[in-house]
Amino acid sequence: MTVVDKEAKVVVIGGGTGLSVLLKGLKNYTSHLTAVVTVSDDGGSSGRLRAEMGVLPPGDIRNCLVALAETETLMDKVFQHRFDHEGSLKGHNLGNLLLVAMTEIAGDFVSAIQEVSKVLKVRGRVLPATLEHVALGARMKDGMLIYGETSIRNYGGEIESLFLVPEKCLPVPDALEAIMEADIIVLGPGSLYSSIIPNLLVEGIGSALASSKARKVYVSNIMTEHGETDSFTAVDHLRVIMRHLPQSVVEYIIVNNGVIDEGILKRYRGEQAVPVLSNRPEIEAMGIKLIEADLVSDSDLAWHDSEKLARVIMNL
Structure with a gap:
């Protein structure tokens, strides 16, 4: 090309x-x-890891890393593998777990992303918008305040505006x-x-x-x-x-x-x-x-x- x-x-x-x-x-x-x-996702594997381990949701980050990988290798498939058998791992994505493990090893989320980027030979870079643990909130047109991305999507009402909790969160x-x-x-x-x-x-x-x-x-x-x-x-x-x-x-x-x-x-x-x-x-x-x-x-x-x-x- x-x-x-x-x-x-x-x-x-x-x-x-x-x-x-x-x-x-x-x-x-x-x-x-x-x-x-x-990094406001609270559903699926990312939401479970966020709730259980207090980490930033890794799912969207993982998808971007795999998308930017130079070639489709075995490691790309490893990072996208999802467990579907019964048990505590069911529904979890292996790449999400690896990002969480690398965060503990490297000491912070950005360093973990950088290390994974080397493994996948990522072309470009992937950054979270913030490193703070934020939740998404919505003011609905019916006056209700709804908290959490999944709850907002499932509420069914018309959204007036969105906000983050906490509202003052610093960018990377x-x-x-x-x-x-x-x-x-x-x-x-x-x-x-x-x-x-x-x-x-x-x-x-x-x-x-x-x-x-x-x-x-x-x-x-x-x-x-x-x-x-x-x-x-x-x-x-x-x-x-x-x-x-x-x-x-x-x-x-x-x-x-x-x-x-x-x-x-x-x-x-x-x-x-x-x-x-x-x-x-x-x-x-x-x-x-x-x-x-x-x-x-x-x-x-x-x-x-x-x-x-x-x-x-x-x-x-």
């Missing part, structure tokens, strides 16, 4: 599956790649430095409320985004998410992001206009999810540049194609 700009400094902010999908594509264009990842200094030195900063793709917004709530992240001279891009999800973004258009996603930042920073928004297979759409409709529409007039009225492209992968899921998305971003 031809490298467009080997020296481009790219920062991606988010979490979940969407972020790892993007990283798989971007690593083919630049080694100056930093992923700033949310290297994350701020990467944002300030970046050529381009990408928010998403990923769950709006549980993967992207929590990073923006960390003290100093929002102001660093506003001060950075980098181009700032938001990658809209291809599909809405039931319980989080029901009936949302791309404009609705943008407005939520703006409500959680000290000032408007997004300059570009990337939205899929590729055709999704009807069979796939039917399955998503059963999950009460529909394609995210762009609403070009409203986006342009906000002073944001809209980029539409066919970004759909060839898989049986309505996910972004890593290479297609990375190419659109690097062309900026």
